[in-house]
Amino acid sequence: MTQLTPSAIAAAELIAAVDLGSNSFHLVIARIMDGALQLLHREKQKVQLADGLDEQLMLSDEAMHRGLVVLKQFADTLQGVPSGSVRVIATYTLRRAKNANSFLHKAKAVFPYPIEVISGQEEARFIYQGVAHFEHYAGQRLVMDIGGGSTEFAIGLDFQPLRLASRNMGCVSYARQFFAKGKISEKRFERAIIQAEQELENIVNNYKTTGWQQVVGTSGTIKTIKDIISGLGWHPHCIELAHLEKIKQLALAHENCDELDLPGLTEDRKQLLCPGLAILIAAFNMLDIDQMVYVDAALREGVLYEMSNRLQHQDIRSHTVASLVKRYAIDTEQAERVKKTVLMLHAKVQPNWPLGDEWPQLLGWAATLYETGLQINSSSVQRHSAYILSNTSLPGFNQEQQQLLSCLVRFHRRKIKPDKFPPFYLFQHQQVHQALALFRLAILLNQKRRDDVVPALELHAKGNQLELQIPAEWYQQQSVLAADLLAEKEHLATVGIELQCPGLRQTLLEE
CATH class of the missing domain: 3.30.420.40 (ATPase, nucleotide binding domain)
Structure with a gap:
């Protein structure tokens, strides 16, 4: 390197x-x-x-x-x-x-x-992308990565993952659970293998049905096992179940992992060999794996390749959003109206509300997806949409981005409940409140679902104040929307934002 x-x-x-x-x-x-x-x-x-x-x-x-x-x-x-x-x-x-x-x-x-x-599925996707970009293969392949706390599985063709799964079994957690203080025994191996097989039960049928022509292993545990096999002169190019069973027997000749002395086994991997071996044996058994090859690429390489694609304007998140639009038959004309309005509002409050470079994209995606739940029911659409966005795999989005989209959509209308917001680390709560205010205004102004309703307006932000300037004649023509704006002042106050609409209350009183 x-x-x-x-x-x-x-x-x-x-x-x-x-x-x-x-x-x-x-x-x-x-x-x-x-x-x-x-x-x-x-x-x-x-x-x-x-x-x-x-x-x-x-x-x-x-x-x-x-x-x-x-x-x-x-x-x-x-x-x-x-x-x-x-x-x-x-x-x-x-x-x-x-x-x-x-x-x-x-x-x-x-x-x-x-x-x-990131979620377990997103982790599996990155791992698959790392392998797919590192080494080309013409057919479908199964990729497995044993980590410290979880093990990821992916099946894909070329650069497209078809199945993604993450199971709560890893070499560090299994070392503590089944091989505490490095102790080795047949019974400890048996318990670890059975537990891993139980973890795999839920994915076995779908994975076997999807099928593969090649099995790839990545990362430290599988690399160590490959190095041991090669060092013992059994097979320099692949891993087979018979190899795993032989290594298990060699390990059982000792009472403690610290005593292990195998070619290719480094000191820092001794405590992790037995738990990793148990997980790999379980995978070979449950998925009927004949041979596995090792590829020296994993999650971090997948992240790099995705970053390089984003720099070249190929953001997988846009493909994810487009897929949801198609799956849930979203009204794209209305989504575009809201998106256009929220981005216009966002531009007007800069730089007094400097939300950051990522926010226009996030607001745009929220505008595109806020009616996802209409396929379930138009009543409480905000709840249904938020539920879908919270519980659907969204390739390219990390957990907080997914939670943010769900939060914006959940509170895009009616009452805002700040105590129901998820705890954010990547986003400041003040930014979330400000973005939500812009998002709600964009949806409110477009609720008639027509292109000729949103008026020429000005929006100014200062501290926690937001001043919306709309011609008085618009208030007179759109009395229902004007009343909704009056109610919106109270809703936004719950997140500390003071919405001012000069002339609004007077116009309503005159009517």
Whole structure:
């Protein structure tokens, strides 16, 4: 791997991906050269974040400290990379930990980059994309990645994933659960394998029905097992169930993982070999896998490739939104009216309400999707739409972006309930309130679903005040909308925003 140098840092279109895994933290820096991705630098630090997750899903202070120390090191490495070209992804442990926000807020002090917590399916998608871009294969393939806290599975063809799944079984969590203090026994292996097989039961039928012609394994656990097989001279190119069973028997010749002495097994992987082996044996058994090949690409490479696509204006999130529009038969003309209005309102309040570069896209997508729930029922459409957006896989969106879209849609009309807002880390609550105000106004002004209703208007923002200036004759012509605007003043007050509409109340009184 090329070492990072000042000349490399100076290169155009430098991008970096950071993977905050449950076992290790990884950093990869690359640059885009003539449309192709060139890897420049890698760093890996063992953190074992999942080892600090207790039965109540609380992350220990010790585990947090280990993570923060590494993030501080990564921040130093990333100093030469533009902040907008760094993407940081957190997986199983931080999506499961109830006190994850505590870690994320502490991280801000040492690591000046936003950390995105992603769903298990999104993790599986990134892993698949990393493999698909790294090595071409003509047929369908199954990709498996054993992490510290979860194991991801994906089936895809070319660059298109067909099945995505994440199961709550990982080499760090299974080490603590079944091989505590490194103890090895037949019974411990048996319990771990059975538990992993139970975790896989829900996906087996769909995966077998979809089918594949190649099985690929990625990341540290599977790489270690591949290295052991190669070191023992059994087969340098693939992993088979017979190999796994033989390694298991070699492990059972010892009572503790610290005693293991196998070619290709490094000191830092000794405690993780047996739990990883149990998970892999279960997968081979349940999915009837004959052979698996190892590919040296995974989540962080998938993140890099997606970043390079976004830089070239191919954002998968736009494809996700378009797919939802088609699936739920959304009224695209109305969605476009609302989108046009909310973006116009957003532009008018800049720079007094500097929401940030990402907000126009997010508001546009919310405008496109706010009527998703109409297919369920027009009554309480905001609830139905929010439920769909919260519980549907949205490729390309991290968990907070998905929660934000759902929140905007949930409260796009009627009462606002701030206590029902999710806790945000990437977005400031004041920004969410301001964006919601603009979104609600755009929908209110377009509720007649016609192109000729929204008047020429001005919108000014100052602090928590929002002044909407509309000609008096419009209020007279649109008395119902005018009354709705009056009610909207009370709704927005619940999130601390004072809506002023000069002349509105007087016009209504005159009528």
